[in-house]
Amino acid sequence: MLGEGIVKGMVETARNFFGSYVSKDRLTTVQFPEERLPSIEATRDFPFLVYDGEDWQAGMRCVACQICEKECPPKCIYIEKSKDKKADAVGKPQFYPAVFNIDVSVCMSCQICVEVCPFEAIKMDNEFELSTDDRFEGLLWDKARLSKPNAHYQNIHPTDAAASDAILAEEKAKAEAKTKAAADPKSNATLASALQTASSTQ
Amino acid sequence: MGDAADQFFVNLLHRAVGTLPAGLRPILSSLISVVAILSVFAFLFAVTTVLERKGLGRIQNRYGPNRVGPLGFLQPIADGIKSLTKEDIVPHSADRVVHFLAPLVLVFAAFSLYAVLPIGRNMVLADLNAGVLFFFAVSSVMELTIFMAGWSSRNKYSLLGAMRAIAQMISYEVPLILSSVTVVMAAGSLSTVDIVERQAGYTGFFPHWFVFTPWGFAGFLLFLIAATAESNRSPFDLPEGESEIVAGYYTEYSGFKFALFFLGEYLGLFAISGLGITLFLGGWAAPFSFLTWVPSYLWFFAKLILLIALFIWVRGTLPRLRMDQLMNFAWKFMLPMALLNLVTTAVWHFLAQGVVRWVVCILMIVVAYVLLGRSLMHGSRLEKRVYRFAE
Numbered sequence: 077m078l079g080e081g082i083v084k085g086m087v088e089t090a091r092n093f094f095g096s097y098v099s100k101d102r103l104t105t106v107q108f109p110e111e112r113l114p115s116i117e118a119t120r121d122f123p124f125l126v127y128d129g130e131d132w133q134a135g136m137r138c139v140a141c142q143i144c145e146k147e148c149p150p151k152c153i154y155i156e157k158s159k160d161k162k163a164d165a166v167g168k169p170q171f172y173p174a175v176f177n178i179d180v181s182v183c184m185s186c187q188i189c190v191e192v193c194p195f196e197a198i199k200m201d202n203e204f205e206l207s208t209d210d211r212f213e214g215l216l217w218d219k220a221r222l223s224k225p226n227a228h229y230q231n232i233h234p235t236d237a238a239a240s241d242a243i244l245a246e247e248k249a250k251a252e253a254k255t256k257a258a259a260d261p262k263s264n265a266t267l268a269s270a271l272q273t274a275s276s277t278q
Numbered sequence: 279m280g281d282a283a284d285q286f287f288v289n290l291l292h293r294a295v296g297t298l299p300a301g302l303r304p305i306l307s308s309l310i311s312v313v314a315i316l317s318v319f320a321f322l323f324a325v326t327t328v329l330e331r332k333g334l335g336r337i338q339n340r341y342g343p344n345r346v347g348p349l350g351f352l353q354p355i356a357d358g359i360k361s362l363t364k365e366d367i368v369p370h371s372a373d374r375v376v377h378f379l380a381p382l383v384l385v386f387a388a389f390s391l392y393a394v395l396p397i398g399r400n401m402v403l404a405d406l407n408a409g410v411l412f413f414f415a416v417s418s419v420m421e422l423t424i425f426m427a428g429w430s431s432r433n434k435y436s437l438l439g440a441m442r443a444i445a446q447m448i449s450y451e452v453p454l455i456l457s458s459v460t461v462v463m464a465a466g467s468l469s470t471v472d473i474v475e476r477q478a479g480y481t482g483f484f485p486h487w488f489v490f491t492p493w494g495f496a497g498f499l500l501f502l503i504a505a506t507a508e509s510n511r512s513p514f515d516l517p518e519g520e521s522e523i524v525a526g527y528y529t530e531y532s533g534f535k536f537a538l539f540f541l542g543e544y545l546g547l548f549a550i551s552g553l554g555i556t557l558f559l560g561g562w563a564a565p566f567s568f569l570t571w572v573p574s575y576l577w578f579f580a581k582l583i584l585l586i587a588l589f590i591w592v593r594g595t596l597p598r599l600r601m602d603q604l605m606n607f608a609w610k611f612m613l614p615m616a617l618l619n620l621v622t623t624a625v626w627h628f629l630a631q632g633v634v635r636w637v638v639c640i641l642m643i644v645v646a647y648v649l650l651g652r653s654l655m656h657g658s659r660l661e662k663r664v665y666r667f668a669e
Contacts, residue, residue, distance in 0.1 A: 077648060077651060078611075078647070078648075078650075078651025078652075078654065078655060079651070082595070082596065085595045085596065086591060086592070086595050088595075089337045089591060089594050089595045090591065092336070092337050092338075092339060093333070093336045093337050093591075093594075096336045096337075096339060097336075102339050103336070103339055103340070103341070104339060104340075105339075105340050105341050107341070
């Protein structure tokens with residue numbers, strides 16, 4: 077009958093109107109910035125450098141291999157190798173970056189630097205409220221700004237951090253086993269362990 | 279006592295005027311009433327803009343404005359400041375005088391409509407013998423200003439919008455007036471005060487409002503639909519079609535003049551709702567006889583707010599009507615129903631009181647509605663498309 081649709085429509089809108097006061101379903105607005113949607117674990121925004129322990133310079137995992145610099149599509153990473161060496165996450169003396177800059181205004185959050193890093197040193201952060209009024213230096217971050225503790229990584233990406241920690245633990249164990257085997261006087265055990273490490277790294 | 283509260287403003291006016299020199303009393307009394315009407319309805323306009331936005335928001339599962347002031351109720355102040363500080367642009371080739379006058383005349387006409395609306399007992403600014411006629415005459419001035427706006431802007435889209443607006447408004451004037459004529463017939467007078475007086479009685483609990491009769495109910499529905507069309511409100515807002523021809527006839531207006539158009543349209547809406555209340559809903563009369571202790575002006579404003587809420591509700595529900603759908607509806611449905619309503623009123627008047635006249639009148643209206651509805655919806659069945667290819 078003429079008018080039936082209109083009446084049904086009006087009933088629906090009335091239900092929406094009154095329902096919006098009682099149920100969250102009918103008022104889905106999240107009033108940013110007072111309320112926020114819960115953060116998703118796989119969020120990625122901009123990279124940060126991971127360090128272990130308390131001292132960010134001594135504990136930095138990055139060995140300045142410059143793979144991420146080469147793989148970065150918009151070339152936003154700038155690395156200068158140091159002259160001396162320090163122990164890396166596994167314990168081996170390695171170079172470290174004297175200068176590590178990321179131009180965050182260029183970075184496109186593709187995560188390629190994270191994917192190619194062999195040392196679990198660079199990971200994606202989840203911070204996005206990064207507006208600054210400093211046009212020139214505000215979005216060019218140096219290694220001090222980029223370094224964040226492993227605890228932060230475990231907080232924002234628990235599963236990925238657990239996997240990363242497992243990999244590092246395994247490598248550390250292997251390195252320790254190797255040094256222990258090398259410390260023994262020359263014996264069959266050395267040859268056997270050398271063969272074992274060779275087969276396990278294949 | 280109830281009477282003191284009811285006549286509070288009337289007595290206040292008398293006392294205020296009593297302190298003034300005798301020769302000037304009539305004109306000063308009118309001036310004070312005019313200032314009161316201006317301020318009350320302008321305030322109502324401000325509150326309605328924010329309530330409408332919040333109401334539409336809730337219907338659409340979102341908050342309305344809720345940042346400016348408590349719950350967003352100071353939003354009209356922010357809007358007012360915005361519209362006052364915007365640059366007033368007049369197109370180079372526009373007709374400056376008419377372009378300037380159009381919003382002014384609109385607001386002037388819209389405010390004049392309140393002169394004949396009885397807002398409470400003994401609270402009408404001008405008790406004209408032909409109040410209803412005055413009302414419709416002045417609301418035609420509002421249509422004229424829309425044309426002034428569209429024509430003076432020297433913009434083909436504004437002109438198109440203005441033409442569509444006027445076609446719409448003229449088409450819907452006819453059922454609007456015809457449904458009001460039924461009330462005039464029943465009350466025997468064109469004076470709004472008399473019409474309200476006629477509806478102020480009670481049988482037992484129930485009021486004598488005209489809306490509680492079959493012809494009154496049908497007339498009220500017709501009146502409401504025609505009023506929505508007269509005020510260019512959704513679903514009849516094609517002339518101001520926000521997503522189609524920018525803003526239609528007020529495309530070339532900016533800043534305060536735009537705000538004045540907005541003001542004029544809303545005031546027109548309140549005025550025509552006020553007329554609907556006066557004609558059909560008993561004006562300032564209370565709905566039940568045991569509620570007459572509440573002051574009459576409060577009843578008027580309560581009914582006005584209910585009607586405004588209804589308009590907002592309809593706006594949030596219905597999509598915009600196309601021009602041809604709109605015109606068809608006016609001429610092929612509303613006009614025959616309005617004419618039939620006239621006949622029904624007469625039948626009601628001449629049959630004796632009792633069940634018979636109720637049954638006859640209800641049958642007349644319902645049967646006509648169903649038959650007309652069916653014949654109008656006849657062509658809207660969607661059929662399978664048939665393709666004919668060139669041989």
